Amino acid sequence: MPKPNPKALFAAAANYLRAHPEELLRAVKGAAGLRVGLPLDALRYLVRELATGKKAPKDVVIEAVPPGIRLAASFRLMGSTLRGRLTVFIESIDVEPGKVLVAVRIANMDLEVLDGGDSPIAGLIKSGALDLSKPGNLVAFLPNRPAMIVDAKDDRVVVDLLLVPKLATNSMVQKALAVVTPVLTLRSIRTKDDHLEMQLRATPAGIAESFAAARS
Secondary structure, eight states: OOOOOHHHHHHHHHHHHHHOTHHHHHHHHHHHTTEEEEEHHHHHHHHHHHOOSTTSOEEEEEEEETTEEEEEEEEEETTEEEEEEEEEEEEEEEEETTEEEEEEEEEEEEEEEEEOTTSHHHHHHHHTOSOTTOHHHHHHTOTTOOTTEEEEETTEEEEEGGGSHHHHTOHHHHHHHHHHTTTEEEEEEEEETTEEEEEEEEOGGGHHHHHHHHHO
């Protein structure tokens, strides 16, 4: 997967703001209420730019279904091309030094076989043997399940983002969390008006701890 080009990202953001000046007013209003809104167009842009190559998902769709987000994509799996669809609801976020736990609920999951209908996975899908109403159970039994998935059951999956190898070994990320989390934490993430809204919570009592982390 190619690395994002900072200059290209900046240029794309500048062009977007010129075309949508109302985003600046939205950002100012959100800041007053400790809310950060990310246009879903930004996520769509990143997917178009970064999801390249033969193994990358194709025809990715990202839509707001408040308070959740609907995702769809076509991909190759075990000799078949599948079209997957699901809706994700972010249930809780626990951010502190050493861990970033995100618990999500997955609903309306659907898999469609586009080609390779004679493969084992296609047979399972067509027969209805896979219980797509409980995707967490499917994830729990994945061979070589990624370490970042710390819990999966029924329709719920919990991910620790700091177990992603590139984040786990990134000293800047660890330092930033140690400085920021005592005074500012992420309370919720939900969609609204084709935006991903992040509600923050301030904790003034943690200023001393934050300064100590910054000095160290």
